[in-house]
Amino acid sequence: MKKEIFGLTPEELQQEFVAAGLKKFRASQVYQWLYKKCVFKFEEMHNLSKADITVLNEKFTVMPANINILTRWKSSDGLTEKLLLELQDGNSLETVLMHHDYGYSVCVSSQVGCAMACAFCASGLNGCVRNLTSAEIIMQVYLFNSMIAPQQVSRVVVMGSGEPMLNYDEVTGALKFLHREDTAFMSYRNMTVSTCGIIPGIERLAEENIPINLAVSLHAVKDDVRTQLMPVNKGFPFPSVIAAAEKYARASGRQVTYEYILIKDKNDSPEDAQLLSNYLKFKHASVNLIPANPVPEKGFERPPAKRIEGFLRILQKNKINATIRKEMGKDINAACGQLRAKFNDNK
């Protein structure tokens, strides 16, 4: 079987190459092609000898060169692009590129499917199939890097399918890799991990020296409503999640973002807005209000604009930093919570 080399460190790559009878310096050449030039095919790496290219092709594979892009959608405004990828084991995965005025960001998935079964989300409709490897997470960024070269993705948000804190090592491994000076050299400040509130993961993150942004999917501040929307609330009640996230904010110096989907007549009342303010008062935090993306299978609706603005105003009156999320890619089902399900439905 050929050895997969995508995502290996320079040291690991060198070991593999030497074991395959290649010169040491070939490893640093290939490494540069992969992570600085975003070239994934050995035959396109111009400083390699023909003989070495033959050996490399016999012994090694490079994941992004072998990923089958099943579908590629572009939003009508051209700013969002979604890929449906076929992984090597036949599973499929969605990943989204967004073009902002400050640059490109990618919304990566951390698992195939999701086990969290949030009531409003399409990713968890069929449960979690498996964790992604760190190479598969890195690959999502690099596929886009190669498409937009010589530009580069400057931000990564782990907000696609899956619960990143249940795949902690692979997710943080991928982020550390992307941070390396000899790869994408991406600042931790430009990385965000979004969790539904897995407390042990948040605590672990607080102990590491990787000051990434933490986002917490809160979505309700009444216990019964949150449990109904997010079953994870039974194991990790939200007040304890907020306490853990606050500790992270203090340890990392990074403000925590609370995501709050506004669902008509579910969590969008003025009373909810006041309760949310009470919970977040004096916290190192901000709120990102997300008008619900309707998931037809679930029967959720978006509140009227007036109701959304009213909710925002109450937060602001309470001096809570809050914004309404700018929506991207809705026409290609690339918006939050819409990933993957459509394709599986149509299969």
Ligand code: SAH
């Ligand atoms: N499991 C992680 C990350 C993936 S979900 C988490 O829960 O944070 C990324 C974000 O999309 C979460 O805030 C999630 O709650 C939100 N989301 C899911 N379904 C949505 C929908 N139908 N409309 C709007 N946002 C949704």
